[in-house]
Amino acid sequence: MTKRWVPWCLLPIGVLAHLPALGNGFVLDDGILFVRNPYLRSLAGLGELLKNELFVASAEVRYMPYYRPLSGLLYWLSYQLFGTSAPLQHALNLLLHGLIGVALAQVLLAAGARLGLAVGAAALFAVHPATPEIVAYVGGRQDMLGWLIVLGAWCWCELRGASAGARGAAVFAAALLSALAREFFVATPLLLFAALVPAATNRRQHAVAIALGGALGVLVVFGLRQAIDVEALQLATPGVTDVLVTAAAVALRLLKLLFWPSDVAMEVTLPRLGLLSALAVLSALALTTALSLVWLFKRVGAQARLAAFGWATLWAAVALHTPICLKYGTVSDRYAYEAVLAAVCIAVPALGQLDLRLPIRPALAKVMLCLLLAAPLPVTWARDAEWRSEATLQVAMYRDRPDDPEAQFAEGMRLFRLEEYDAAYPLCVSYQKVSSHAERAGLCVGTILLLRQQPALAARHLEAYARPRPGSVEARVRLFQAWFAANDLEGVRRGLEFFSPYGPDAADIVAARKEYEKRVR
Numbered sequence: 001m002t003k004r005w006v007p008w009c010l011l012p013i014g015v016l017a018h019l020p021a022l023g024n025g026f027v028l029d030d031g032i033l034f035v036r037n038p039y040l041r042s043l044a045g046l047g048e049l050l051k052n053e054l055f056v057a058s059a060e061v062r063y064m065p066y067y068r069p070l071s072g073l074l075y076w077l078s079y080q081l082f083g084t085s086a087p088l089q090h091a092l093n094l095l096l097h098g099l100i101g102v103a104l105a106q107v108l109l110a111a112g113a114r115l116g117l118a119v120g121a122a123a124l125f126a127v128h129p130a131t132p133e134i135v136a137y138v139g140g141r142q143d144m145l146g147w148l149i150v151l152g153a154w155c156w157c158e159l160r161g162a163s164a165g166a167r168g169a170a171v172f173a174a175a176l177l178s179a180l181a182r183e184f185f186v187a188t189p190l191l192l193f194a195a196l197v198p199a200a201t202n203r204r205q206h207a208v209a210i211a212l213g214g215a216l217g218v219l220v221v222f223g224l225r226q227a228i229d230v231e232a233l234q235l236a237t238p239g240v241t242d243v244l245v246t247a248a249a250v251a252l253r254l255l256k257l258l259f260w261p262s263d264v265a266m267e268v269t270l271p272r273l274g275l276l277s278a279l280a281v282l283s284a285l286a287l288t289t290a291l292s293l294v295w296l297f298k299r300v301g302a303q304a305r306l307a308a309f310g311w312a313t314l315w316a317a318v319a320l321h322t323p324i325c326l327k328y329g330t331v332s333d334r335y336a337y338e339a340v341l342a343a344v345c346i347a348v349p350a351l352g353q354l355d356l357r358l359p360i361r362p363a364l365a366k367v368m369l370c371l372l373l374a375a376p377l378p379v380t381w382a383r384d385a386e387w388r389s390e391a392t393l394q395v396a397m398y399r400d401r402p403d404d405p406e407a408q409f410a411e412g413m414r415l416f417r418l419e420e421y422d423a424a425y426p427l428c429v430s431y432q433k434v435s436s437h438a439e440r441a442g443l444c445v446g447t448i449l450l451l452r453q454q455p456a457l458a459a460r461h462l463e464a465y466a467r468p469r470p471g472s473v474e475a476r477v478r479l480f481q482a483w484f485a486a487n488d489l490e491g492v493r494r495g496l497e498f499f500s501p502y503g504p505d506a507a508d509i510v511a512a513r514k515e516y517e518k519r520v521r
Contacts, residue, residue, distance in 0.1 A: 006115060007105035010122050014098025017127040017377065020384040021090045021136040027390050028266070030138045032060045032471075033075065034089075040079040049076055053230055060471035061502050067230045070180040071142040089138050096144040097135045101126040103151035104344065107195070110158035112303045113348050120373075121351075125344045129261040129379040130336035136387035143337055146181040149174050150188055154195050154309075167196050168209030175217025184338070186221065187316035189214020194308035238326050241275050247322045248278035250331050251285055254317060257336040258343050263400040264383060265407065266393065267330040269434075289315070296349050303349040310345030313338055329436045330406055391417070405434045409441060416444045421451065439464040447478050455485035463491075470502040480512040484519075492516045 026035050037058045039045030048057045049072030055062035057072055082088035101122045108118035125131070134140035153174035157167050171192045178185035193214060197207045238246075249270040257264060273281070289311045296304035317338050325331050386396040391414055397404075398411035412427030428444035435441070442465025449458035459482035466475035476499055483491040496513055503509050 007102050010101035010105050011098040013123050014101040014126040015094045018094050018135045018384050020381045022087050024388045025086050032058050035084050040076050046076050062469050065231050067225050093141050100147050103155050106155045111306045121344045121348050123373050127376050128340045129376050130257045132383040133334045134337040136384040142182045146178040146185045149178040164206045164209040168213035171210045172213035172217040175214045176220050179221040191312050194312040195305050245273050245278040246326045247318050248281040251318050253331050254339040264333050265397045267406040269404050269406050306345045306349045310342040313342035405431050421448045450482050455482045458482040477508045
């Protein structure tokens, strides 16, 4: 087997690393965006996916400033191929993960890493226990699609020895397409600038072409968002202290998942840090970044671009996710996928400078490498299996983080779905008291209050939940029930006016309208 084809061994490794995910069902937003999405079923629906916000182009409209037409296109194509077959849809995710491992190994080799080190490092990325958050969940393909585009552009430029103009064009295409898969990839120009500017006599020409291509790609993305009237994420103006403390908390969580991924979860409440602690964390990370880049650029030149790409990715993850974490008070562990990829790119050029030759036979060295790669598999597989259903995921969250409000809310919703209302109610109420996006608990709290014959109070909670999710039939039904039970006809009128555009012929809207007309006669 030639060196050129060795990286393709990462494809089966990536699949094997998450094999239990093939038994998973659909969880979280999969039902809204995929299983029940009517726009996936026809060619006409594809147009809606391409010209609308992600959740507007679904069966249950929500107000979220996500314009991801490329992800919508992938959903549409995969639905045409596999329908709602959960095993086949998860198989596609495993394939995407394996291809990212192949692309990562290719760029490590193209940057000058030794074959064994490049393949071994990419394999460790493939089996890392923090990666199931993306791979074992169908919706995680949005992130993987973006990374495949970024690494594919990098591979294409390096393997072809692309000219400055070709690199600029590749960065333009990668910036445009990846940012239309997920918003994080507006950072693509920065990442590929660090990766693709060669240490050559025409370095300035390459740098200018890459910078211009990336900037143009981002401008086109924002132009498209403006054209379809996608609003920006509404954020309060934070103080400098809040920004620094939140950024440090995000960085700590990502680093923790890299080195000790024992409690990976969907959402984690941000730890409370003091300003001095936050400054110490960010200063230490910045100093480590600077020292590693200086050390590597003095010794390995071109290979140091790997570390530059890795550090740019890690800092972009912290910087771009800090505003979201400020708004919601939580950090998503799906961000760990990019952090693991970043760590591989940082570590490989550094490890390449160490003499790791062991006084053992090559066959024994290969056995030791296989054992090293197999060691994380039990943890990774167990985490994959936790994503089997909504209930198994909620159980795992509460088991690993029982004191975290996000985990308590997950347990509350699990009990709510089991109709164990007395046990669910205090958990949902507790979450409302501490969370900045407390309306998420409105369905649980409002429904239980309605059952307890408190319809007026129930309606307040249900309305707070339903308005940001006007396509949720369950929320609308419960809300109209509460208004009618409280004899709040003004609330009913207001609700009909607001919700009717999202389903004028929906059975619940039609029934509510008839009952309203009957009562006002």
